[in-house]
Amino acid sequence: MKQIVEEQRNKLHWAALLILMVIIPTIGGNILVILAVSLEKKLQYATNYFLMSLAVADLLVGLFVMPIALLTIMFEAMWPLPLVLCPAWLFLDVLFSTASIMHLCAISVDRYIAIKKPIQANQYNSRATAFIKITVVWLISIGIAIPVPIKGIQTDVDNPNNITCVLTKERFGNFMLFGSLAAFFIPLAIMIVTYFLTIRALQKKAYLVKNKPPQRLTWLTVSTVFQRDETPCSSPEKVAMLDSSRKDKTQPNSSDETLMRRMSAVGKKSVQTISNEQRASKVLGIVFFLFLLMWCPFFITNITLVLCDSCNETTLKMLLEIFVWIGYVSSGVNPLVYTLFNKTFRDAFGRYITCNYQATKSVKTLRKCSSKIYFRNPMAENSKFFTKHGIRNGINPAMYQSPMRLRNATIQSSSIILLDTLLLTENEGDKTEEQVSYV
Secondary structure, three states: OHHHHHHHHHHHHHHHHHHHHHHHHHHHHEEEHHHHHHHHHHOOOOOHHHHHHHHHHHHHHHHHHHHHHHHHOOOOOOOOOOHHHHHHHHHHHHHHHHHHHHHHHHHHHHHHHHHHHHHHHHHHHOOOHHHHHHHHHHHHHHHHHHHHHHHOOOOOOHHHHOEEOOOHHHHHHHHHHHHHHHHHHHHHHHHHHHHHOOOOHHHHHHHHHOOOOOOOOOOEEOOOOOOOOOOOOOOOOOEEEOOOOOOOOOOOOHHHHHHHHHHHHHHHHHHHHOOOOOOOHHHHHHHHHHHHHHHHHHHHHHHHHHOOOOOHHHHHHHHHHHHHHHHHHHHHHHHHHOOOOOOHHHHHHHHOOOOOOOOOOOOOHHHHOOHHHHHHHHHHHHHHHHHHOHHHOOOOOOEEEOHHOOOOOOOOOOOOOOOOOOOOOOOOOOOOOOOOOOO
16 A cells, blocks of 8 residues: 555656646747747747747647646556547647647748748748748648547447557557658658758858958949859859949049948948858757757657567557657747747747736837848848838939849949848948847
């Protein structure tokens, strides 16, 4: 009798530990992310809705999946709830965990596209487009998880109430195999490829910035390197900006001096942009590493259980019970890694913890910032930015022309800027607030 009491006490201790260390932080952290994106005007742009949707998936894991999984541990794998809830819980478990993984994959792909093809990515980076992408992610997750409630759980005819609510090898062997491929290994392969392609693109961009013509800014490189094919006619075009060797030797007017000052800031700003993007890639690398660390053990064991007939099935099932909780921890880690590198998120979290839900007022709306961030490459905004605000900054409206057209174009005035992906600050005297999320 004393031994039974001791075992029950140990179970309660483990339950309390899981609640304090995993479930509560997962729920609290993801609620903070959802509140931040919902209440902070600075964060309400298309790409951040991906993070909010990821937080919703992770929050639902903490609310509906983890507590019931904890109950099954306390009742020694026996299902303590009504039988009809078993396949529903398994469906939600697969759905929300898969959705969390799919969001990480979609974020990785979205960031790579934004760096590789910034102009095209900006054209389709509206809120509506983000919602469409998010809907597709959820539909894919539902499609992967739907076989669970369709097949249902097989019960013991002699004792239908005494069941273990798990996916068995005999009934769900094919689902465990192909579901693991679709929910983990395929997204994993996509994340590996896009991550290294992102690093390569950033290295190429950093090389171009560091090796661009310095000093007098006689020439401005209109770079389309991240949109080009490997063809001779797609190399960057150099456009004459300020011809200091003009024959008339006229003194520069105030407009040209202003332009020169603006252009002298381009190099520093470009280097800062590259630095931000490289830091973002480091964060992406951290997320990628944690993704591997937390989900690989579960899915490898899951496939081993199906394919290895000679393996000890009892041992593999025990390992699955442990590894699935390591995967659940990922739902609590995601909001921390993705948001704590962002000052706006950190400030918002600090205020929400102290029950202050009033958003801070920014000097200027972020939509007018010179650097649109997050998965959106800052340089992608320049054509639209200068077209809209060029005259107010003392510059004629910027015109985007393709390098092929620029090849034969004649520069008529030194104050006309033809550029594709150059970054300038909106106002020399005022420090505009940058929208930075290092993901």
